[in-house]
Amino acid sequence: MLNQPFNTLNDQEMLRYARQILLDGWDIDAQTNLKNSNVLIIGMGGLGCPLAETLCRAGVGQLVIVDDDVIDESNLQRQSLFTPNDIGKSKALIAKEKLNKINDFCEVFAFQERLTLDNYQEIVKQFNKNSLSNFNLICDCTDNFKTRDHINQIAVKQNLPLLSASGIAQVGQLALFEPYKNSGCYHCLFHGEGDDSRTCATSGVLASTTQIMGNLQAQVALTFLGLNKNPIAQTLLLWQGETLSLRKLKFKKDLNCSICGGEL
């Protein structure tokens, strides 16, 4: 999947990431893989903020952030890259500004747009004029089923891995789909039938819910990008904050799935 120039770690990066390189099962190769990774993050809210911050600090080489929304007073309780001075400004552009200060080894591209099936190629083209589908991972951090279904269609069509997270009230879900492995997609699991009447605006959300889910998403992303492993293959991870429980449910590809069923 890597089709960009291969970059090695310089001396300062070896120091910056020393505690990670020291890890059992994590070496210079894994850290170098992160540096050569290119991640698309859609949605820079409660999930996108902690995910982007952790990936940026950990040494992912390039992050591409897409969000058309502006920062609202009610976002500050959980959207951890933003402060009161940012109210009214673009989530994507402010996130890029903050991430640049955190780690300038991580290149951040920001688009203040809503990602759709139609403008995906346009955004990719703007980001990289020579390539149309060079993301190593798409991370869905959006907040409604309709958009998630759209992003899933893009991932299946582009044959790219999709790491999808959600968080509301005190519960969260996480799954990493690899459509090129013929192992099912987001639509296989939810059949486009999610309930969009339940949002953070209507049901509320505890600040820790999105921080936990965004960082669980980061954990899976780092393992996938650094070590080329999917630690939750064909598994839906379910977080329940009130009881501190984390459950894993296995799922299978739906052979009749209208998105990935017939062609793969």
Ligand SMILES: [Zn+2]
């Ligand atoms: Zn499917």
